[in-house]
Amino acid sequence: MLLVKTKNFVRLAAVVVLITSISVFSAGCGIFGGDDYPSSDIEWYVGFSAGGGFDTASRIIAEEMSTDLGTNVVVRNLAGGGGRRAAQEIHKAPADGYAISIMNMPNQILAEKIDPQGVNFNNLSWIGRAVIQTxxxxxxxxxxxxxxxxxxxxxxxxxxxxxxxxxxxxxxxxxxxxxxxxxxxxxxxxxxxxxxxxxxxxxxxxxxxxxxxxxxxxxxxxxxxxxxxxxxxxxxxxxxxxxxxxxxxxxxxxxxFANNGLVAASPGTPDDIVKKLSESFDRALQDPDVIAGINKKGMAVSRLSPAETSSVVDGMSGIVSEYLELVRAKSQSR
The missing domain is CATH 3.40.190.10 (Periplasmic binding protein-like II)
Structure with missing residues (x-):
């Protein structure tokens, strides 16, 4: 009997050690978000070349977020396809919060409906609206x-x-x-x-x-x-x-028909990480210097929560769907 109890105790101890190890590993890798996020640089994708409106706004906001989060938010230009390359990259990026992207909307929705590339904008983890352009x-x-x-x-x-x-x-x-x-x-x-x-x-x-x-x-x-x-x-x-x-x-x-610069993390990003990103993002958009820098480029700051941003995306999808057949007909009747 003593031998059986000893074996059971050893097995139980081994299971506890294994679970503890997995938990530590998972936390270290950021699988479950964790209080240590962010522990490394965050990349901010811009689907256009440096110097444009969205690029400038992204750099202004990213600098303020870097200070707020205590880590570098680094702008990375992924020009191509009128912004489609950045949208595609964020859609397939790991769901760990270390990549976010600004996207020109509703243009990306229209492009995806005309030429599907597998990007589902409703699945993205929306953070907010950076800018709106008249x-x-x-x-x-x-x-x-x-x-x-x-x-x-x-x-x-x-x-x-x-x-x-x-x-x-x-x-x-x-x-x-x-x-x-x-x-x-x-x-x-x-x-x-x-x-x-x-x-x-x-x-x-x-x-x-x-x-x-x-x-x-x-x-x-x-x-x-x-x-x-x-x-x-x-x-x-x-x-x-x-x-x-x-x-x-x-x-x-x-x-x-305004041009919206909406920001998102990849699909499935943990809620606690989205919350940290969106709160830092929103604080940046309330900074007077950030607002002044964006306004200087002729863009406006019009803040949205993640839920509001998701709702705006739904509305844009409806507008694009409303005019999609007209757009297709116009493209064939030039």
Whole structure:
């Protein structure tokens, strides 16, 4: 009997040691989150080259979060596919909180619906909204066009400079031409500064983009003019530019076509880690220097909780689905 009890005790002790070892290992590896998070650098993916609006905002916020979390939050540019590469990377990253990404929405949702690459945005662990960029339509300063009625009356003389037959600007142009009865005549292959050059050369009459960064600077210069913005209220950096609501097209306003910089961790990231990230992220967005730096680039800070961000993503998915067939039809009728 003594021998049996001794053997049972030895087995029990071995099990206790094994469980303890697994618990220590798991905590050290961050499998269950743990109080030691973060214990190493956090990568912040940006799906665009350095110097743009989202990149600048990310670096400003990341610097403040680094101080708050006591570890480096390092911005990593993963340019490609209009931001799709970063979205794909965060979707497959380990669920440990050591990688987060800013994504341009609703553009990424539209791209995924048109050309599925296996990214489910509803599965991402949303942290919040970094920035929101007001979208606007602009042209060369010497253009004779100023109103939707003038553009509609011009017929095929109106051409849009677009990067391609997909993406955010393509979505906005598709819906705008349909609602305002403007001729659909896109000219593709224009990005960044080349868009403004195309307007000045007369390659096209209209261009769309977020009123931030280099586009905002161009519109504020003597060479270009904004015809309207896709909002209900006027945009502070362009106080003389009317809104689509003022022009009689409220269905295009309400921030429906704003460019949102939403931030997420990978699917399945533990709740306690998401909480730490989102709280640090939110504190950064309340810092006066962070706000000033973002505003200087023509972007606005409009904070959202993780739950609110998830709800916004659901709403964007609905908007994209609403106009998806129109976008597909426009892409085939150029």
């Amino acid at each position: 979208y606007g339509l602009y042209t060369a300063a010497d253009s004779k066009f100023n109103t939707p009625a003038e553009l509609a009356a011009a017929g095929d003389d109106i051409r849009f400079c677009l990067s391609g037959l997909s993406g955010h600007s393509f979505l906005v142009a598709s819906v705008t031409t349909e609602v305002m009865k403007i001729a659909w005549n896109p000219v593709t292959g224009y990005k960044g500064a080349e868009t403004q050059a195309g307007l000045l050369r007369g390659d096209c009459e209209l261009a769309l983009g977020p009123m931030a960064g280099s586009t905002l600077s161009a519109v504020q210069s003597p060479d270009f003019k904004a015809l309207w913005i896709y909002e209900d209220d006027r945009f502070a950096p362009l106080p003389d530019v009317p809104t689509v609501k003022e022009l009689g097209f409220p269905q295009l306003g309400g921030g429906k």
